[in-house]
Amino acid sequence: RKEVEQDPGPFNVPEGATVAFNCTYSNSASQSFFWYRQDCRKEPKLLMSVYSSGNEDGRFTAQLNRASQYISLLIRDSKLSDSATYLCVIILTGGGNKLTFGTGTQLKVEL
Amino acid sequence: NAGVTQTPKFQVLKTGQSMTLQCAQDMNHNSMYWYRQDPGMGLRLIYYSASEGTTDKGEVPNGYNVSRLNKREFSLRLESAAPSQTSVYFCASNRGFSEAFFGQGTRLTVV
Numbered sequence: 001r002k003e004v005e006q007d008p009g010p011f012n013v014p015e016g017a018t019v020a021f022n023c024t025y026s027n028s029a030s031q032s033f034f035w036y037r038q039d040c041r042k043e044p045k046l047l048m049s050v051y052s053s054g055n056e057d058g059r060f061t062a063q064l065n066r067a068s069q070y071i072s073l074l075i076r077d078s079k080l081s082d083s084a085t086y087l088c089v090i091i092l093t094g095g096g097n098k099l100t101f102g103t104g105t106q107l108k109v110e111l
Numbered sequence: 112n113a114g115v116t117q118t119p120k121f122q123v124l125k126t127g128q129s130m131t132l133q134c135a136q137d138m139n140h141n142s143m144y145w146y147r148q149d150p151g152m153g154l155r156l157i158y159y160s161a162s163e164g165t166t167d168k169g170e171v172p173n174g175y176n177v178s179r180l181n182k183r184e185f186s187l188r189l190e191s192a193a194p195s196q197t198s199v200y201f202c203a204s205n206r207g208f209s210e211a212f213f214g215q216g217t218r219l220t221v222v
Contacts, residue, residue: 032208043213091208099211103153
């Protein structure tokens with residue numbers, strides 16, 4: 001089983017829609033959680049960190065469920081510019097605190 | 112503020128040639144990483160370095176060597192390039208459990 005799993009999509013949604021992505025992780029020693037955004041073949045960039053209490057940044061809301069070992073990302077009022085691949089990233093304790101990526105979920109927002 | 116700098120941005124190699132990809136960060140980060148990304152696939156960890164003087168294998172280390180020259184620099188070497196190593200290579204760095212920052216990537220083609 002992969003350490004971090006995501007639905008690869010693509011998710012095709014109309015502009016203005018609400019879309020949610022989930023990411024599951026297998027190692028309970030996971031310490032830090034992030035969502036990154038990657039545009040076509042460019043470097044990943046941090047979208048937001050994910051905190052235990054949940055956090056919101058404008059149209060984006062991230063949640064962490066440690067008991068079920070998943071994190072989620074909710075995007076409200078989707079824009080065309082939100083089209084990208086969204087990567088779930090965790091940092092495990094031990095073993096040098098290694099960054100581990102999910103394979104990413106592709107989002108396409110359409111008119 | 113340069114962040115993470117990778118060189119070169121593009122490279123074409125012939126099978127059997129060698130080359131070194133350079134990565135430098137100016138954020139005083141302890142950890143540095145090398146990933147490769149193939150079309151339609153997620154980021155796969157090649158090697159990482161939790162601190163100056165230490166390196167560890169990731170998911171796909173075969174055919175590569177690394178060197179953590181100092182705290183700032185982490186290089187990736189292909190001793191005898193193969194077509195299977197055609198990919199986009201990303202370097203990243205972070206401190207502890209904090210977010211990672213990426214270089215702009217090196218697009219390598221081996222013919």
